[in-house]
Amino acid sequence: MHYEESGKKLPVRQFDVVVAGAGTAGVVAAVAAARTGAKIALVEVKGYPGGVVVEGGTALHSFYNLWKGFPGVEKRQVVRGIAQEIVDRLAEREGTSGHAEMLKGYDYDSVCTAIDTELYKLVAFEMLEEAGVHIFMNTMLTGAVTDGSQIQAVTVESRSGREAFFAPAFVDCTGYGDLAAHAGAEFTEPNDYAVANSIGVGGVSMEKYHEFLTAHGTVTEYSEGRRSGKDGRIVRLSGHLMPSEFTAGAGAIGMAVVTTTVHDDYFMFIKLNFQMPTSPTNRDEATKAELELRRRQVKAVELFRKHVPGCEKAFIARTSPSLCIRRGRLITCDYDISLDDVLEGRHFDDDVMAYGFHDCAPSLQIKDGGTYGIPLASLRVTGIDNLLVAGMMITADHDAHMSTRNTVCCMGQGQAVGTAAALCAKLGCATRDLPYPQLRTALQRGGVYFEK
Ligand SMILES: Cc1cc2nc3c(=O)[nH]c(=O)nc-3n(C[C@H](O)[C@H](O)[C@H](O)COP(=O)(O)OP(=O)(O)OC[C@H]3O[C@@H](n4cnc5c(N)ncnc54)[C@H](O)[C@@H]3O)c2cc1C
Numbered sequence: 001m002h003y004e005e006s007g008k009k010l011p012v013r014q015f016d017v018v019v020a021g022a023g024t025a026g027v028v029a030a031v032a033a034a035r036t037g038a039k040i041a042l043v044e045v046k047g048y049p050g051g052v053v054v055e056g057g058t059a060l061h062s063f064y065n066l067w068k069g070f071p072g073v074e075k076r077q078v079v080r081g082i083a084q085e086i087v088d089r090l091a092e093r094e095g096t097s098g099h100a101e102m103l104k105g106y107d108y109d110s111v112c113t114a115i116d117t118e119l120y121k122l123v124a125f126e127m128l129e130e131a132g133v134h135i136f137m138n139t140m141l142t143g144a145v146t147d148g149s150q151i152q153a154v155t156v157e158s159r160s161g162r163e164a165f166f167a168p169a170f171v172d173c174t175g176y177g178d179l180a181a182h183a184g185a186e187f188t189e190p191n192d193y194a195v196a197n198s199i200g201v202g203g204v205s206m207e208k209y210h211e212f213l214t215a216h217g218t219v220t221e222y223s224e225g226r227r228s229g230k231d232g233r234i235v236r237l238s239g240h241l242m243p244s245e246f247t248a249g250a251g252a253i254g255m256a257v258v259t260t261t262v263h264d265d266y267f268m269f270i271k272l273n274f275q276m277p278t279s280p281t282n283r284d285e286a287t288k289a290e291l292e293l294r295r296r297q298v299k300a301v302e303l304f305r306k307h308v309p310g311c312e313k314a315f316i317a318r319t320s321p322s323l324c325i326r327r328g329r330l331i332t333c334d335y336d337i338s339l340d341d342v343l344e345g346r347h348f349d350d351d352v353m354a355y356g357f358h359d360c361a362p363s364l365q366i367k368d369g370g371t372y373g374i375p376l377a378s379l380r381v382t383g384i385d386n387l388l389v390a391g392m393m394i395t396a397d398h399d400a401h402m403s404t405r406n407t408v409c410c411m412g413q414g415q416a417v418g419t420a421a422a423l424c425a426k427l428g429c430a431t432r433d434l435p436y437p438q439l440r441t442a443l444q445r446g447g448v449y450f451e452k
Helices: 024-034 081-092 117-131 178-182 206-215 244-252 283-307 339-344 398-404 407-427 436-445
Strands: 012-014 017-020 040-043 096-104 111-115 134-136 140-147 150-158 161-166 169-172 195-202 219-227 230-239 266-274 315-319 351-355 372-375 387-389
Touching: 017 024, 017 407, 024 040, 024 081, 024 117, 024 169, 024 407, 081 096, 081 111, 081 117, 081 407, 096 230, 111 117, 111 219, 111 230, 117 134, 140 178, 150 178, 169 178, 169 407, 178 387, 195 283, 206 219, 206 230, 244 283, 266 283, 283 315, 339 372, 339 398, 351 407, 351 436, 372 407, 387 407, 398 407, 407 436
Parallel strands: 012 161, 017 040, 017 169, 040 134, 169 387
Antiparallel strands: 096 111, 096 219, 140 150, 150 161, 195 266, 195 315, 219 230, 351 372
């Protein structure tokens, strides 16, 4: 059965670029676009910016190349620009560990950049405001008005009603690929990852947890950085946990016990995972997953309380407002980054950034601790003239995606698409006709690093 909605006249607003989604990539995209002087609309369904970077993760992977795993390889900061500015702003508020060198587990990542998730939201909000972005929080992007291969406008909905935002250029940073899907882009839904809802756990002692893991000889990841205003404190910790009752319990609820923190008595992220039977775009299955994950959160804290010294008074201090996805829709773009491109450290004629981290290191890692390039073509939506995407919705190959999906890569992609979309709007050209030298110059001015 269907109910036929009657047509409505919507209020119209005009912008140079509309960015959908103020998450990991979208914040950076909107700031980058606004800094060119363009008039930017940023549409976000939640009441704060940040997305999965403040809800799902452990640490920001990674600003650096994997130098520690390769004796003789030079230490290089690979992602800079606006992503680094966010970390600098967090540091001013004691909201980050800084780029703390990994002392154990450095064949995975050479640094641990841990964040205060709440301060990240504020810092991102302030940067958007300072850049002059027109920010629309609690506003959902609900549709696209298209004319052939061109998007004319998007429809958005909030408690202020339905509106249409017109613009010559659009950026989809919704993670789910909502704008691309509404605009008729090709996509698939691989459902190749578990969904998660991570918790912040209070009333715990990182030091006692460390002693416990050390006593069992099972510390696998360890890093010291800035915590509660003091340097040289534990900021990242992971290990195979004993006793077996804990390990079995953790396995049953999909709990990953790696944690980071920037505060005393707090684990910033403990992740609970759940493999859905369908793609997370299925509302009814997602509802079941939301409930299951909340049950798992309580069990996780019970396990810590019962088995881990220093955690007897553990409690849930933060949850994500809804489940976090690692992949929703995979949007078809003009180029698809392959695993070979990543592992061989391949660069392209239309590179918009360099990146040097793989989530499966040391099993899969970029050749010689180097970098590979993200080409603009991998962010350009096939069949649509004025839409760019950034974030978790690119890269078909699961193992290649295990690199491109990481936060710092998404942030770098955000700077690229924001800058490119604003240039397209200014020049009045389609994304495929944007002169690359102009984009490259603008990105270099914005502090983007391109070296192999
Ligand atoms: C559990 C988990 C743990 C992870 N751990 C790490 C880690 O330790 N380190 C790391 O580097 N990476 C990690 N990742 C990966 C990384 O966090 C994500 O891939 C990355 O943050 C995705 O960024 P994004 O910009 O694509 O999406 P998001 O950050 O999710 O941004 C999407 C934004 O769009 C908004 N939105 C969605 N639909 C609409 C709509 N229709 N209208 C308006 N707004 C909309 C959302 O509310 C959100 O704010 C993890 C991911 C998960 C899920």
